[in-house]
Amino acid sequence: MKLKFTLRVLSRNKLFTFLNIFGLALGMAGGIIVFQLVKYHLSVDTYHKNAERIYRAVVDLHLGDGSIEHERGSSFILHNTLKKEFSAVEHAAYLAHRPLTIAVAAKNKVNKYLEKESAAFTNADYFRIFDYDWKVGKPEVLDNPNNVVLTERYAKKYFGTENPIGKSIKLENKQEVVIAGIVGNYPDNTDLKTDVFVSLPTIKTLVPNYGYEDWGWIETSRETFVMLRSADLKNDFNKQMPAFSKRYHGADSEIFRYHLQDLSDIHFNIDYGGKIKKSTINLLLIIGVLMVVIACINFINLSTALSFKRYKEVGVRKTLGSSKWQIFWQFISETAIVATLSVVLAVQIAFFAGPLLGQWLKTPINVNVFNDLKLVGFIVLLLIAIIFIAGFYPATVIASFNPLKALKNIAEVPGKFTLRKSLVVTQFSIACILIAVSIIVVLQLDYLKNKDLGLNKDLILHVNIPNTESNSMNAFKNQLLQQADIENVSFFRTAPTSQSGNGGSIKFENRDWEKFIGRSKTADAAYIDTYGIKLVSGRKPIASDTLRELLVNEKMVKDLGLKSPEEALNKRLLVGDFSKIGVIVGVVADFNNTDLYSGIEPTIIFSSQAHYRQAAIKLKTYNAATIQNIAGIWEKLYPDNVFEYSFFKEDIARFYEREELISNLTKTFAALSVFISCLGLFGLATFSIKQRTKEIGIRKVLGASVVSITTLLSLDFLKLVAVAIVVAVPIAYYFMAEWLQGFAYRVSIEWWVFAATGIALILIALLTISFQAIKAALVNPVKSLKSE
Structure with a gap:
């Protein structure tokens, strides 16, 4: 009987039941996916018995x-x-x-x-x-x-x-x-x-x-x-x-x-060389908890709002002898049914969305409750937690109604508006933080990918060189340069900007070993022209197959304590990792020789043909036919090998896969949090407008326009969103300022990021509310005044 009664109550309020179930399901699906993500990362290589x-x-x-x-x-x-x-x-x-x-x-x-x-x-x-x-x-x-x-x-x-x-x-x-x-x-x-x-x-x-x-x-x-x-x-x-x-x-x-x-x-x-920071795992955990919290807030707000329609029901039941605890457990059971239905839907959403999201995040996310006991245990605990968190307050509120006042339909929930408003503020604060964070992460990622590195990274193709035999390398270069779309060709071991930290100690002239490391870039004489590295003093090295003449960057000159680039010219430098002495013949402008987590380092460029591993091919324009021509030339000279290529710009973009992961995560869960919050806001707006039906009719009779009524109905909710933005901005600023400290080069946190976030959130909230507000404002006032 209790189950039948509960289902009848839920079916009578189809919209609120749908919003509760769907909102909870989305939040729980987010929590399940985050759980699988965190579980995967924490389980990496733990399966070895002697780990x-x-x-x-x-x-x-x-x-x-x-x-x-x-x-x-x-x-x-x-x-x-x-x-x-x-x-x-x-x-x-x-x-x-x-x-x-x-x-x-x-x-x-x-x-x-x-x-x-x-x-x-x-x-x-x-x-x-x-x-x-x-x-x-x-x-x-x-x-x-x-x-x-x-x-x-x-x-x-x-x-x-x-x-x-x-x-x-x-x-x-x-x-x-x-x-x-x-x-x-x-x-x-x-x-x-x-x-x-x-x-x-x-x-x-x-x-x-x-x-x-x-x-x-x-x-x-x-x-x-x-x-x-x-x-x-x-x-x-x-x-x-x-x-x-x-x-x-x-x-x-x-x-x-x-x-x-x-x-x-x-x-x-x-x-x-780790794959993901522990702080990112903590971020994932926080996001997962926030998804569930937002969904629970939705449930609490909608349930307490709906409870005002059940005054008389509670009054009758109390008059007929039901105790406070019996009513409390009745409403907890209603929450349990909604939560259980939400779990079933959440598992289905996570099952289909997990693998798709996993491809985007480059992490396997498989949701299968039939062969994953840890996942089943998590879902059971999540269900219990949600029943308690989301159901406790609404059940307490309903069970505490005074039967006499309830029968007279007199509302009496002390502080109900304060709590409900604070929950809406909390919900939208979380959404605001996630939106602001995602914008800043995207800006930083875009900055890293597009920052001027002091060299040219566009239209440069990298291909492997199977051997460093002079005849084949010269033939490859000469045949390439005969192609109309190819501007230059250089052979090297590592690109100017690379995560390979080759280098060692150095000695300048007759001084002792320097206290810093010199980064080594083994490359031919065409290296700086191919990558557009500027020569600021001296000349280019004469072509050689071994270390003889050197180029150094301005950072090297500075760290050596020299007053000008010219002071470095024609001086001897012992390159420690090659145990050879060369003469500095030129100084190049600084360029970022590693990823942008670090600053510019003192760098030496010199020839060593035996160590070349790749060729850089500078194209005039991108053309698929040109790539095919390069492949054809390469395959004729190296028939026993496999041709593969990459673009320098894409290689650099791969340095920041961790930031790409964080960016994708924050964008995904920011959108999800906003959507869940708007579901709740839609429900609250619907209920609030229904409660004010007669007021709307009276206002229209007295001459109020559709615009003024819509504005009136929307303003209370928009005020809460505005408060949420004020709360969220300093929190988002603090955390993103800390995160950006991990980069040697970073964007500044501009005011417009938070202004754009606030405006976007207000517009989204306004669109959510205005549908019901305009609908109510257009109703014939005669019908409004007749409503019960």
């Missing part, structure tokens, strides 16, 4: 100028040395990622693949540290040369349904390796996304010219992982690192400071 004993060996470079560079990469010799010298180390693995061209012989042809990120060299201990499901083979095969292990996904990619074990593939068109093992595919929640594991001894054949015994030769893409015999040994291990550094770095031991980074920290620590 609490797994670490990455990292090094902090303490420079003489007081700055610290955090390096996740390590020297090749580190992993074996740690295992030999420290009994606490049970296993030590080296993982060296490197783009590889892989040739696989098929029936009538050879298929070629360029594996830019999925291939790495490693040793057997990698699979003793991290959990993989071995389908065929054992980890030991990776300690022997010319072996490779594939994931099931890549075994199928290369060989289809054939058994790949014992078959050969060719790396870089010169080294054949044998498929010696197959492992299961890695799960989504991992940052260790490698599919082609080449045995570590093979690296010396493919990359002979590398500092394998050089402790100072550190590359970000080459990491050392260790597993300790016990997690309790970590602190003792770190205490031994200064002495370890002294043994192998000597006088430079104060610069190289090693320590272990927890596996659980790798995903979140941006200093060492």
